[in-house]
Amino acid sequence: MKYSAEGYEAIIQKYNLNVIPNWHRSFIWKESQTHHKQKSNDYIKEIFPAKYKPGKSIGEQLEFAFKYDGINLSILSQIFSVIDTNDLIEYIKSKRTGKYARRIWFLYEFLTGKKLPIDDLKQGNYIDLLEVDQYYTLSKGTSVKRQRVRNNLLGTKAFCPIVRKTETLKNMENEDLAQVCKELIVNYPPEILRKALAYLYTKETKSSFFIEHEEPNNTRTERFVALLQEAQEDDFCQKERLIELQNRIVDKRFADKDYRKNQNYVGETLLHGREKIHYISPKPKELEELMEGLILCHHRMIEGNVNPIIHASVIAYGFVFLHPFEDGNGRIHRFLIHNILAIRGFTPRGIMFPVSAVMLKKSLSYDQSLEAFSSKLIPLIDYTLDEDGIMKVSSDTAHWYRYMDLTQQSEALYSFVKETIENELPNELLFLSAYNKTKEAMKEIIDMPDRMIDLFIRFTLQNHGKLSKKKRYKYFDKLTDQEIEKLQKVLIDQNLHHFHTK
Template structure:
């Protein structure tokens, strides 16, 4: 079956744009039908020629907006052909969008365009995509409503998972839950969240922060609520506060090529090559314009996911990009104003528990980008990089999978991590009240044993008893176990009654 639309443009033009999740193909169907990894197109609906402009207009109508492909194919369309198509249907929605984009990607105006007399056409269909603020172009009567700008724009489709997550109002529920706690419990829950968010963000990078670094990162998380706008100086300041090696602390965006390595040997061990150094500054300027304003212009978790993953894909520093990207997730939530000051969702804790899914979300983009770079091994730690693509793959990317992941982690941070820790603290308090009435054990030892017992379903192992035997009488272990089991049984009874 023949390819049409974006897939034909990609193949026929030898484009380096990423492979399509659902390439359009002519099939024996009676209507356009998505499914089974393709978009089935009736023969009578498909373009009747292989002319690129016909397939661009078809794709805009039936497949949505793929800026990666459009950025690479529109410059090849002659101005005369664009004008001829415009004169045939000057008020056509898709030819106007195509002409608007043609001018941007060619860096020139289409002179002699016909008069346009209809209302504005949106580049992104709000029924299909999460959209950004309206930016109207009076010349073409086109509304660019993307998540970013034509210098940097991610796309997010309204999948059922994303629609359900938006409707669930995670930040509203987080505010309500945390405010429902008493002041003392809230302080303890947040202290846990800030500390474990720090530890797990470093753990994802397979690092253990020193006490000073952990304290600095906790302080950094608190600063997310201060509203300071992102800039090169500010990001370099943030990077320096998270990196231990002073030789890797940055004062500006990188001016050299970096790469990510896996366990393989030579060139095969290079798993991702971020954009070339000359592209970093313009990309970061456009990324910062998005990251500073998007949290208040669209759903904050959508903005946070794009900002966080987009930062990693650009990789503007030689080190520290991963943990800084997770700070930027929090920064976006705080910038939105929809998470009360001082509150925090421990998203990195959830990500650490779901590292395979986190890696898959990253690789949905990074694997295809890596395929477009020829890497030649020179010597240990030295490589030559040949980019066999243009900047479109870094400027325009499909963030749908990353946003779905961001919503899942935000929900888990609230509904699992925070709630479970609060339940744990409440049970801890109940056990401590009961055992303090019956035994006299050194405070630190008692606290440690209660935590051990709660984590082990009411049992203190022989190994743990032996460790404390010189300070804790054997009978005290029994009292602690009994108290924990009683508290856990009561909790089970409450859960049963509530069902």
């Protein structure tokens, strides 16, 4: 079969562009009368019959791309940097009231900062820049008179990710997870929810550290718990608060006073001192503008009432990919998920989602959500690494971080939140409710201090429902054998062993 590349693929080949591949690639098969799609892990390959073939001009190829390949700001920024603008101007003038010509015209000026020698449109209806049924957008875009478009992009030129409305995301939206959670917690008394919150803070803290193969001491745990308690009250997505956050999370010796000044990366040392690079962060000189863009994007999504989980995904994953600090980026990334879901009202007051616990359990899925961007980025960057592990990046890289497609990351976060609300959180609440009933029943047998009851439950569960002789005589020598038997029976009746072994 002989296919001809069209849309983005044709332009990329013509100009030999170095790009992160688009999620959709289009080809024409002249001998076919029908078209079909082939799906792989990374992209969709769509084969069109000859009647779909666009003209050869840059404008006609871009129009085809907008129709079938979607809007990819990262690729467009590179296309606009190399094409002959005269060809583009001729195309726009020939179709200046057409919706695709207007979008191409606007995006050229938005991405390049250059104004084309074309008169403003004087009449015609306004159109959305991004189709609202295909992309997550601001609820009310900014009207731009020049092209008569509504700019409903999530961000600005400095930082503007794209999230496509895939069937997966649409289906998850329809489940209304926030309402599911609200209906769940009304079944539990305030006392159980209060205890659950204290427990979940600690569990979330340890899970966030364990993801990075670290075990926090009591001091670091308490610091992170204190931050999670503040996550429901304050907006941390501003420069001063992010720096404060980093300072409170890491060892004082590694606290940053500003965004990093060094080129950092994520890697691992292999045999013979070789380094395997997993991720390369933006250049330090690009960080200030990128981070300003991320923070502005955050505020635009609040004002534009963007879906809270999409909002949290864009900012949290955007943050970790920008990697603005020398240390603590991963924990801040996961903290921002809590912070945004809370301030957007998705998380009910007085409760917290143990999302990191789910990420830890589903570590492969979590790693894949990070690698969906990083694995495509690494082959495109020219860098050197000296014997001291100091990296120098020689290629231009900002556009890759500025215009990320965060669709896969949003799907991943939605799945983690769904698992948290449907399984992780209910199981924790059921356990704590059963634990509370168990303690009350045990106190009816013998009025022991809470600490002793907690020890009895822990030791008994650890030994499969029966207190060991060693623990029995070391900690509970004042109890009779009959009391021990009754206390053990309470644990069985309340089915605590079921929760302990899950």
